[in-house]
Amino acid sequence: MTTADPVLACDLAVIGSGPGGYRAAVLGALRGLSVVIIEKADWGGCCLNRGCVPKKDWYHTARLMAAQTHFAGRGLDGPLRADLGRAWEHQRRVVDGIRTRYLDYLHHLKVTRLDGHARFLDPQHLSVAHPDRPAQRVRADHVIIATGGQAQIPAPFKAIPGKVLTTDMLFDAPPPPGERVAVIGSGVVATEFAYIFSQLGRQVTWLARSPMLRRLPLSRPARDALTQALARQGLHLRNGIGFEAITVTDDDVRLHLTGDETLAVDWVCLGTGRRPHTEGLALEQAGIRTDDRGFIRRNGQLQTDVPHIYAIGDVACEWMTANHALAEATTVIGHIRDGQARHLDPLRVPMVVYSALELARLGMDETMAEDTGHEPAVGFAAFATSPSALGQDDTEGFVRLIADMDTGALLGGEILGAQAGELIHLLSLAPDRDTALAWIARGAFNHPSRTEEILNAAETLAGKWGLEDRVFGL
Structure with missing residues (x-):
C-alpha cells in the first residue's frame, strides 16, 4: 500500500x-x-x-x-x-x-x-x-x-434519553431509574429484551401491533413452547395495540392507546425494528x-x-x-x-432468538418446503429424555429436522431449548443438503450431551420415513 x-x-x-x-x-x-x-x-x-x-x-x-x-x-x-x-x-x-x-x-x-x-x-x-x-x-x-x-422509530414515538430509548441507546448510558418498563415491538429484539428486563428486576409491560415473531418461519410447537415459557415469567405480549400518543413528564411516560386506554411507565424501550x-x-x-x-x-x-x-x-x-x-x-x-x-x-445461515427459551433455526419449515415442491419428512427428538438435559434441570425443548421425503436431503432444522444457539451450528456445517443427514449419522458424539439429540432426530427421521438407506447407507 x-x-x-x-x-x-x-x-x-x-x-x-x-x-x-x-x-x-x-x-x-x-x-x-x-x-x-x-x-x-x-x-x-x-x-x-x-x-x-x-x-x-x-x-x-x-x-x-x-x-x-x-x-x-x-x-x-x-x-x-x-x-x-x-x-x-x-x-x-x-x-x-x-x-x-x-x-x-x-x-x-x-x-x-x-x-x-x-x-x-x-x-x-x-x-x-x-x-x-x-x-x-x-x-x-x-x-x-x-x-x-x-433503529426504526415509529410514530408517535420519539427518542428521548432517559425516557424513550431505542435499543441502540440502551448501552450508551446506565439504565434509567424506575422499575416499570414498557417494551414496544414483537420481533426478535423485543422478545429478547422483554425477557432480559423481567429477569433483571424490571416490571415489564410488553406491547406491539403484531403477533410475536411474526416474520420468523417457526413451527407451531416451537412458537407455543416459547409463548408458554414467557408466560411462566409473567410475560404476555399484548398485540394488536394502536398507539395514539405519548406524554413524557418528569415522573413517568404515559402511553395513550387506542380505545381510550392510558398506561403509565417509568421508561420505554423501543424494539421496533431497524x-x-x-x-x-x-x-x-x-x-x-x-x-x-x-x-x-x-x-x-x-x-x-x-x-x-x-x-x-x-x-x-x-x-x-x-x-x-x-x-x-x-x-x-x-x-x-x-x-x-x-x-x-x-437459508443455511442460523437465526437465533435468546429469550425464555433459546430458539434456533435454519433452512425451510414444512410450509416453505411444500411451496418449493418438496414433500417434507420430519424427525423429532425431545430434551425431556436427554441425560444431559435431565442432569441440568433444563429439559424443555426439542430438535426438529425437515428433510425431503424422496431424496433424504436436509431442508431445515429447528432447535428449542438451552444452548440451541450453539447446537444449530452442527446443521449449518454439513457439507451439503443431500448428504447432511448421513454426515450427522456417521458422527461420534460426546455422551451425555445435548448434541446427541440431533443424532436422535436424524435417526428417528430415517426410520419413520423409510430413509434408512440414504441416511445410514452412505
Whole structure:
C-alpha cells in the first residue's frame, strides 16, 4: 500500500467495522489484500457496542437469575438479587475489552484504519471526512459497504434519553431509574429484551401491533413452547395495540392507546425494528441504487449495480442479523480473491432468538418446503429424555429436522431449548443438503450431551420415513 500520493490506494476498502465489515477486512488481509477499513463512530459497529454482544452479556446474566429456581434442589442457597446498573457496567467492561482485541488484530494484520465519514466521489474513489483533519481520499480496486442499520422509530414515538430509548441507546448510558418498563415491538429484539428486563428486576409491560415473531418461519410447537415459557415469567405480549400518543413528564411516560386506554411507565424501550443505514454515503455518485425500503440493490454475488462494489449485512440483507453479515463477508472475499461465482444460501445461515427459551433455526419449515415442491419428512427428538438435559434441570425443548421425503436431503432444522444457539451450528456445517443427514449419522458424539439429540432426530427421521438407506447407507 502506498501513502506517498495524497490518494491512499488499496486493493479493498471496507466501509463500516461491524461484524461483516470487520470480518471482511480480516479475511481480506489474511488472503493477501491491502485493506483500508473506515469507521465513522465506534469501532466494532452496532453489534459490538449496542447490539448482539452487550445484549448476549445481559442475556447470560438473565439466565443465571432464572437458574436459581433449581438452587434448593441442588443444595444451593438463594435468592439472587438483580442489579441492572451493575449489569450495565459488566457489559461495558466486556465490550471495551473485545474492542481492544479487535483493533490489536487489525494492527497485527497491517490493516489501515481510518476514522471518519466515508462518501463516494465516483465508483473508484472515496472521501473520508473527519472534523479534526483534512479529508482523506481513498482509491480502491474493490469496495465493501457494510454500514449496517439503525433503529426504526415509529410514530408517535420519539427518542428521548432517559425516557424513550431505542435499543441502540440502551448501552450508551446506565439504565434509567424506575422499575416499570414498557417494551414496544414483537420481533426478535423485543422478545429478547422483554425477557432480559423481567429477569433483571424490571416490571415489564410488553406491547406491539403484531403477533410475536411474526416474520420468523417457526413451527407451531416451537412458537407455543416459547409463548408458554414467557408466560411462566409473567410475560404476555399484548398485540394488536394502536398507539395514539405519548406524554413524557418528569415522573413517568404515559402511553395513550387506542380505545381510550392510558398506561403509565417509568421508561420505554423501543424494539421496533431497524432500517438500512446509507445516509451520507453519496451512493448516487457511484451509480448504486437502493430499493423502495432503502436496502442497497445487489445480485446473487452480493455485487451492487457496480460490479467491484459489494454490499453486505443490514444495509442490504432484509434479515438484518450479524450471522448473515459474517457469512456474506466470507462469500464476498472469496469472490474478490478467486474471481469465481459464489452463491450464499441465506437459508443455511442460523437465526437465533435468546429469550425464555433459546430458539434456533435454519433452512425451510414444512410450509416453505411444500411451496418449493418438496414433500417434507420430519424427525423429532425431545430434551425431556436427554441425560444431559435431565442432569441440568433444563429439559424443555426439542430438535426438529425437515428433510425431503424422496431424496433424504436436509431442508431445515429447528432447535428449542438451552444452548440451541450453539447446537444449530452442527446443521449449518454439513457439507451439503443431500448428504447432511448421513454426515450427522456417521458422527461420534460426546455422551451425555445435548448434541446427541440431533443424532436422535436424524435417526428417528430415517426410520419413520423409510430413509434408512440414504441416511445410514452412505
